[in-house]
Amino acid sequence: MSLTSIDAHSSHILDNPAWAALTGPHARFAERHGRAARYQQDVAPFHALCDEDDPRAWADLAALIGPGGTAAVRSVTEAAAGWEVVSTGHGVQLVDTSLRAEHDPGAVRLGPDDVPEILDLVARTEPGPYLPRTVELGAYLGIRYQGRLIALAGERLHPPGWTEISAVCTDPAHRGRGLATRLVRAVAAGIRERGERPFLHAAATNANAIRLYESIGFTLRRHTAFSLVQHTGAAALEETA
Structure with missing residues (x-):
């Protein structure tokens, strides 16, 4: 890496x-x-x-x-x-330097009614802490398959001029289809439309996630x-x- x-x-x-x-x-x-x-x-x-x-x-x-x-x-x-x-x-903390942000017609906006499904997906995939009202921090988008939530990403920390993309996760049975990339691009599109810049965090040991984020246009800013x-x-x- x-x-x-x-x-x-x-x-x-x-x-x-x-x-x-x-x-x-x-x-x-x-x-x-x-x-x-x-x-x-x-x-x-x-x-x-x-x-x-x-x-x-x-x-x-x-x-x-x-x-x-x-x-x-x-x-x-x-x-x-x-x-x-x-x-x-x-x-590690990574910032958007060349990400292609774009809305995804297959992504749906998630809200309070979706929290039980969100918490279930987060519990099974462990992308990081997610609490009952985390969904209120910003736009959370999901992808459903046969009515079931199978992938998720959204907005968390919001310093002035920046928004963190967080809770990026995919049901293990549906990995390898590019769902995480689609959702990161879609969340980033909403951030960019506000005139802000996306950033994100990943565990230093999560080499696969870091590799993915680098490949789609994020660059390491600092170790945290x-x-x-x-x-x-x-x-x-x-x-x-």
């Missing part, structure tokens, strides 16, 4: 996309305390700090989740006082990591100005 990194600099909005989304286009889904925020718990499992090096942000996160609470944040090598790193995962952290302090630190 050959990857070429682009645009990798520390000040880019995609370096902290959850924070940019929660304090921007997705503010209506946010629970926020000062310098920390998270998605409503039935929408998405992500938390964000404005700056992982700022002790005040960690104090705000502690106040947000409470003693003993856990949070999924950008990776930290050493958590702040009163916190423990439970686990760390690694991934996230940490599951637990608040071990008895109470949140008092915020200082």
Whole structure:
């Protein structure tokens, strides 16, 4: 697998996309305390700090989740006082550089009534976390065969000017037919029509997915990591100005 990194600099909005989304286009889904925020718990499992090096942000996160609470944040090598790193995962972030985006007449818009089928497909294919209200984050498209949902893709994180394509999955019995590519192109078409640029994430170990995304016009921007952290302090630190 050959990857070429682009645009990798520390000040880019995609370096902290959850924070940019929660304090921007997705503010209506946010629970926020000062310098920390998270998605409503039935929408998405992500938390964000404005700056992982700022002790005040960690104090705000502690106040947000409470003693003993856990949070999924950008990776930290050493958590702040009163916190423990439970686990760390690694991934890649890719951005659209030459994707051919196009609407697909065979794709249908999915909504709240489709959530049970979506959750069933996600459980069987494991594309990443998907909760009962994730469908509200943006346009989710599916392909059906004989009335049954067999493939899915949609919009998740939404930093200003960008939209993440996520939950890309296909029923194992229907793989190899290009359904994922069709849906990624279709979701991207809607993103482009808003004047925004698609991006996505994949597990660093998912070589097949990364290869597919590269082949259709995505380019690696950066390697990513996230940490599951637990608040071990008895109470949140008092915020200082």
